[in-house]
Amino acid sequence: MKLTLHIWRQKDANDKGILETHIADDVSEDMSFLEMLDVLNEDLILQDKEPVTFDHDCREGICGTCSLTINGRPHGHEKATTTCQLHMRKFTDGEEIFIEPFRAKAFPVIKDLVVDRSPFERIMQAGGFISIHTGAAQDANALPISKINAELAMDAAACIGCGACVAACPNGAAMLFVSAKVSQFALLPQGQPERQKRALAMVNKMDAEGFGACTNHYECEASCPKEVSVRFIAKLNREFLGASLFEH
Numbered sequence: 001m002k003l004t005l006h007i008w009r010q011k012d013a014n015d016k017g018i019l020e021t022h023i024a025d026d027v028s029e030d031m032s033f034l035e036m037l038d039v040l041n042e043d044l045i046l047q048d049k050e051p052v053t054f055d056h057d058c059r060e061g062i063c064g065t066c067s068l069t070i071n072g073r074p075h076g077h078e079k080a081t082t083t084c085q086l087h088m089r090k091f092t093d094g095e096e097i098f099i100e101p102f103r104a105k106a107f108p109v110i111k112d113l114v115v116d117r118s119p120f121e122r123i124m125q126a127g128g129f130i131s132i133h134t135g136a137a138q139d140a141n142a143l144p145i146s147k148i149n150a151e152l153a154m155d156a157a158a159c160i161g162c163g164a165c166v167a168a169c170p171n172g173a174a175m176l177f178v179s180a181k182v183s184q185f186a187l188l189p190q191g192q193p194e195r196q197k198r199a200l201a202m203v204n205k206m207d208a209e210g211f212g213a214c215t216n217h218y219e220c221e222a223s224c225p226k227e228v229s230v231r232f233i234a235k236l237n238r239e240f241l242g243a244s245l246f247e248h
Contacts, residue, residue, distance in 0.1 A: 001027040001093045005040065007052055008100040013108045013116075019098070029089035033076065034059060034066060036088055037099075053112035061085040061225065064162025068113055069100040074164035074223045082162065082225045102167035106174070106210045117163050119209040120177060124161075127201035128181045132193045149187045156184035158226040165220035165228075171212030176220040178206050179236035180228050186239055196243035203240050 003024045010017030022044075027036055034056050041051035057065040066083035070076035076086045091097065099113065107115040145153075159180035166174050182199050185191025191198070214233060221230045 001029060001088060001091070003027055003036075003088075003091065003094070004096040006096065006098045007113070009052070009112055010101075010109050012111060017109070027088055029087070031088045032059070032084055033068070033070070033086045033088065034084050053114050055114050056084060059084040062160065064160035064164075064225065067102050067115065067117070067162055067164065067167070069102055069167060071098050074102060074167040075162070075225050079222075080225055080227050082160075102163055104163070104166045104169075104172040105212075106172060107163060107166065115163075117161075119211070120161050120163065120174070122209060123174070123178060123202055123205045124181065126205035127194070127198040128185075130185065130190050130194065132190075143189050145188060153184050153187040155229065156180040156187070156232055159184075159224075159228050160226055162225065164223045164225060166211065168219040168223035169212065169214075170217055170219065171215060173214045173220070174206050174209075174211040175214040175233045175236065176224065176228055176230065178202050179232035182239055183232045183235045186235070195239070196246055199236070199239040199243045200247065203236070 005022045005024055006019045007022060008017060009020045022040060024036060024040055027039070031039070034054070037052060037054060044051045055065045055067055057063045059066070061082045061084060064082060066075075068075065068083045070083065070086070075081060075083050076090075078086050078090055101107075101109050101113045101115045104115075106119050107117055110116050157180070159177060161177060163177070165176040166172055182202055185198060186195055218230055221228065
C-alpha cells in the first residue's frame with residue numbers, strides 16, 4: 001500500500017503547529033497503525049529528520065495511551081478499537097490520512113501528537129479511590145452484590161482513561177470518564193463510605209481543570225474504545241445532586 005500521511009507537527013504548547021505531508025510506501029496491510037508510524041520514523045531518522053513524536057505503551061488495546069485523532073475521529077474510524085489495534089487493512093491503497101493529536105482545551109499539546117492528559121490523573125487523585133480501612137480481605141461470597149450491580153460496575157471499570165471521549169465531544173467534556181470512575185465505586189459496597197465525598201470532589205476537580213459541560217451529543221460513547229455507556233453520565237448527575245443536597 002502507498003499512503004499519503006498528513007501529520008500534525010508542533011514543537012511545544014506555544015508553537016502554532018503545521019500539517020506535514022509524508023508519503024508512506026510499501027505499507028503492509030498487516031501492520032498496526034502505530035507500526036506504520038514506526039516505519040515512517042525509521043525512514044525519517046535515516047534522512048536525518050526529526051521523527052514524529054507520539055504516545056504508546058502496551059500496544060494491546062488496554063492502556064489507552066495511543067491517543068491519536070485519525071481523519072477527524074479519536075482512535076480512528078473502527079468502532080471499539082484503540083489506535084494500536086487499528087490495522088492498515090482498514091485503509092485503502094492511495095488513501096490520504098490526516099493524523100492529529102486529541103483536540104481539547106484541557107489537553108494541551110506537548111509535542112507533535114502527544115497531549116498532556118494529566119488533568120485525568122488529578123481528577124482521580126481528587127477522589128477516584130477507596131481510602132477507608134477495611135481490614136483483611138474478606139471472602140468474596142461474604143459481600144452480597146446483586147448481579148446487575150456487579151455487571152454495571154464492571155462496565156464502568158472498563159474505562160481506560162484514554163481521553164477519546166473528551167476529544168470527540170464538541171464541548172471538550174470529561175463527563176463520560178468521570179461518570180465511569182464515580183459509578184464503579186458507587187455500585188459496590190466498598191465505595192459507600194466515601195460515596196458522596198467522592199462525587200463532589202471529582203466533579204468539582206473536573207470543572208476546575210477546564211473541561212466543558214455535557215450537552216448530550218453522545219459523541220463520547222460513539223468514540224469510546226471500550227464502549228462505556230452514557231447511562232453512567234445520568235448516574236453521575238444523580239450522585240452529584242444527591243451529594244450536593246446532603247452537603248447543604
